[in-house]
Amino acid sequence: MGVSDNIMQKAVSDSDPELWQLLKDEKSRQRKGLEMIASENFTSLAVLQCLSSCLHNKYSEGLPGRRYYGGNEVIDKVEILAQQRSLEAYGLSPEEWGVNVQPYSGSPANFAVYTGLLQPHDRIMGLDLPDGGHLTHGFMNAQKKISASSIFFESMPYKVDQQTGLIDYDKLAENARLFKPKLIIAGISCYSRTLDYKRFRQIADENGAYLMGDMAHISGLVAAGVIPSPFEYCDVVSTTTHKTLRGPRAGVIFFRKGQKSIDKNGKTVMYDIESKINDAVFPSLQGGPHNHAIAAIATAMKQATTPAFREYQQQVVANARQLCSSLQGLGYEIVTGGTDVHMVLVSLANFKLSGAKAEFILEEVEIACNKNTVPGDKSPMNPSGIRLGTPALTTRGFKENDIVQVAAFIHSALSIAIEAQKLSGPKLVDFKEVVHKNDVISSKIAQLKEEVENFAQNFPLPGYEEY
Numbered sequence: 001m002g003v004s005d006n007i008m009q010k011a012v013s014d015s016d017p018e019l020w021q022l023l024k025d026e027k028s029r030q031r032k033g034l035e036m037i038a039s040e041n042f043t044s045l046a047v048l049q050c051l052s053s054c055l056h057n058k059y060s061e062g063l064p065g066r067r068y069y070g071g072n073e074v075i076d077k078v079e080i081l082a083q084q085r086s087l088e089a090y091g092l093s094p095e096e097w098g099v100n101v102q103p104y105s106g107s108p109a110n111f112a113v114y115t116g117l118l119q120p121h122d123r124i125m126g127l128d129l130p131d132g133g134h135l136t137h138g139f140m141n142a143q144k145k146i147s148a149s150s151i152f153f154e155s156m157p158y159k160v161d162q163q164t165g166l167i168d169y170d171k172l173a174e175n176a177r178l179f180k181p182k183l184i185i186a187g188i189s190c191y192s193r194t195l196d197y198k199r200f201r202q203i204a205d206e207n208g209a210y211l212m213g214d215m216a217h218i219s220g221l222v223a224a225g226v227i228p229s230p231f232e233y234c235d236v237v238s239t240t241t242h243k244t245l246r247g248p249r250a251g252v253i254f255f256r257k258g259q260k261s262i263d264k265n266g267k268t269v270m271y272d273i274e275s276k277i278n279d280a281v282f283p284s285l286q287g288g289p290h291n292h293a294i295a296a297i298a299t300a301m302k303q304a305t306t307p308a309f310r311e312y313q314q315q316v317v318a319n320a321r322q323l324c325s326s327l328q329g330l331g332y333e334i335v336t337g338g339t340d341v342h343m344v345l346v347s348l349a350n351f352k353l354s355g356a357k358a359e360f361i362l363e364e365v366e367i368a369c370n371k372n373t374v375p376g377d378k379s380p381m382n383p384s385g386i387r388l389g390t391p392a393l394t395t396r397g398f399k400e401n402d403i404v405q406v407a408a409f410i411h412s413a414l415s416i417a418i419e420a421q422k423l424s425g426p427k428l429v430d431f432k433e434v435v436h437k438n439d440v441i442s443s444k445i446a447q448l449k450e451e452v453e454n455f456a457q458n459f460p461l462p463g464y465e466e467y
């Protein structure tokens, strides 16, 4: 079997028509729909080209200059470029910060931080998942330790205030004094306000804990300088690169290095976390780096320093604010009363519509979002809100006036849902049945879906034309 063999040089469209059709179907779905899942984005052609390049073929365990395999002269240059550009994108000095660009994604990056800085069963505190935290911040429930971050470490969550929807820092401080965590995580997956990193730092210092920032959702906004940066106060900062940052599906860890402080006796204390983090990524947790993804990180980080990127991120926030005020104008309740970032958390409790029904009806009309718990929800299994994000639509060129139209589409869909619920009663299965089988409802859905698709197709998508 060699290159002359057909199978090695045929395009997927020729060699595998069945799969090719699925690739085209997905592209068409992305083109026709309104993508409002807050963690998603459309990456650039340059990133996609890196991802399908020959770099994919190379094994390069270890770090640049210290590899376990030969033939890495070029790969070393690629990884060093990705490191340098990652530091530049966040305005970090290489004397004070180092970076590991090898984590396969955000979850492995976080586990590498814990593996490097903690002993098994050391204590961590993160924002609870139903309150807007991430699984990897120690999530467990009364029945089960769900995330490995709660299986191998002891986790205690902090929460948002039920009334305001804002992080309850006082309670975190109080519980941290009792729990004495070794590491506190400042990071969110569903929270529409900026974080008080200074306060997190004080609480960490009071307990001798590391402070880790997980900026997975907001790393694009941070790079563009449109929201406060975690770097001033954190010891470690992890991120994904495929959300607001708009790069490849991958993860990055930044860590402090150099002088930490001067102790009582006037001696300088140095940070000692560089090798802990690097060794945790490889060899503790991972094998060969994904060099195609690392190249894509390099080019995404270069994009992140441009004026166009800054304008994009400003527009992301402006669009989220517009979405908020449009929905508020239509009678919807927004958790925390607004947004500083790229997402909006809508509570549907006053409409007596569950998040699951809202997510379902929106999907029926090609608007993608996800159901989400809101403060005060009794059960995390039956959340009464939806999370909406603007990064992907903004990449397609949406401006505030387009978002006004999007809010109107959402309102139309949710109004149909309320009508359907009157016929179906509260159960989700009955509701779905009515939506699909009732002629009046299903024809309204079909009409709205067509309007949404016609609207969405006016906006370009980056990447390859067909797939």
Ligand SMILES: *Cc1c(COP(=O)(O)O)cnc(C)c1O
Pocket: 039, 105, 106, 107, 108, 110, 133, 134, 136, 187, 188, 189, 214, 215, 216, 217, 240, 250
């Ligand atoms: C998305 C996310 C992650 C995990 O990233 P994956 O690439 O999905 O593994 C970690 N932390 C936060 C805060 C996130 O939002």
